[in-house]
Amino acid sequence: MHIEFKNISHSVKNRAIFSDLNAQVGTGKCLVVSGRSGCGKTLFFSIASDIIRPDSGQVVINGSAVNQMHAQDYAEFRRNLGVVFQLSGLISNLTLEENLMLPLNRHFKELDKGEKLRRVNSLAKEFSLQHYLAQRTEMLSSGQASLAGLARALLLKPKAVIWDAPMTEIDEQWGLYVLNLLVRLKEQGTTLILCSNRKEVINQLADEQLELNEMLCYSEL
Numbered sequence: 001m002h003i004e005f006k007n008i009s010h011s012v013k014n015r016a017i018f019s020d021l022n023a024q025v026g027t028g029k030c031l032v033v034s035g036r037s038g039c040g041k042t043l044f045f046s047i048a049s050d051i052i053r054p055d056s057g058q059v060v061i062n063g064s065a066v067n068q069m070h071a072q073d074y075a076e077f078r079r080n081l082g083v084v085f086q087l088s089g090l091i092s093n094l095t096l097e098e099n100l101m102l103p104l105n106r107h108f109k110e111l112d113k114g115e116k117l118r119r120v121n122s123l124a125k126e127f128s129l130q131h132y133l134a135q136r137t138e139m140l141s142s143g144q145a146s147l148a149g150l151a152r153a154l155l156l157k158p159k160a161v162i163w164d165a166p167m168t169e170i171d172e173q174w175g176l177y178v179l180n181l182l183v184r185l186k187e188q189g190t191t192l193i194l195c196s197n198r199k200e201v202i203n204q205l206a207d208e209q210l211e212l213n214e215m216l217c218y219s220e221l
């Protein structure tokens with residue numbers, strides 16, 4: 001999936017955070033978005049994953065602007081996008097299995113329940129979470145919740161993964177595993193957008209880098 005950010009401007013409470021920002025990342029490549037705290041990494045993540053629409057400018061997927069897509073193309077774009085939140089985004093009063101089934105039930109209605117459960121079990125096992133499937137996700141540690149957030153995104157076999165602050169909660173061993181996993185995903189053609197200042201993420205994964213300009217943090221409209 002080729003993703004382009006064209007002339008993005010966005011303000012929060014009358015403060016310009018992005019002003020005419022441009023960036024792009026090709027299929028199987030990784031864009032790392034970095035910058036100091038408060039510069040807008042999470043805001044960029046939200047715009048990239050179409051949680052927030054920018055005040056002006058466009059996010060363009062394989063040549064089609066997200067804000068002009070027909071419903072069917074938009075549904076396909078969403079199905080192809082794996083979104084991983086900084087704080088996992090799991091629903092705490094559902095079990096882990098219920099959380100992991102949500103995107104499959106939403107985007108892969110045609111898959112039978114047995115196949116969905118097989119996918120859920122296999123990814124849970126990959127991240128050593130199989131014993132937690134029947135438990136509510138408030139039982140997970142923050143590192144486990146982070147891995148579960150990643151598992152939930154990967155269940156869709158996405159063509160692009162957008163991850164806010166990857167690896168901040170997980171331990172060193174899992175960090176290495178996840179880094180290698182991200183390298184493999186890239187090799188398989190998955191596009192990555194990672195909002196991170198971590199050196200290992202930048203050194204091992206970045207094909208493109210966007211350093212958010214700290215001056216923008218203080219410019220007033």
Ligand SMILES: Nc1ncnc2c1ncn2[C@@H]1O[C@H](COP(=O)(O)OP(=O)(O)OP(=O)(O)O)[C@@H](O)[C@H]1O
Pocket residue numbers: 012013017035036037038039040041042043044217
């Ligand atoms: N709901 C909000 N209300 C007011 N200001 C906000 C809101 N959300 C974000 N901001 C402002 O927008 C700017 C960008 O925030 P953002 O969370 O994207 O930064 P960040 O680079 O991800 O920071 P960090 O590295 O600390 O997570 C910040 O200056 C913040 O104060």
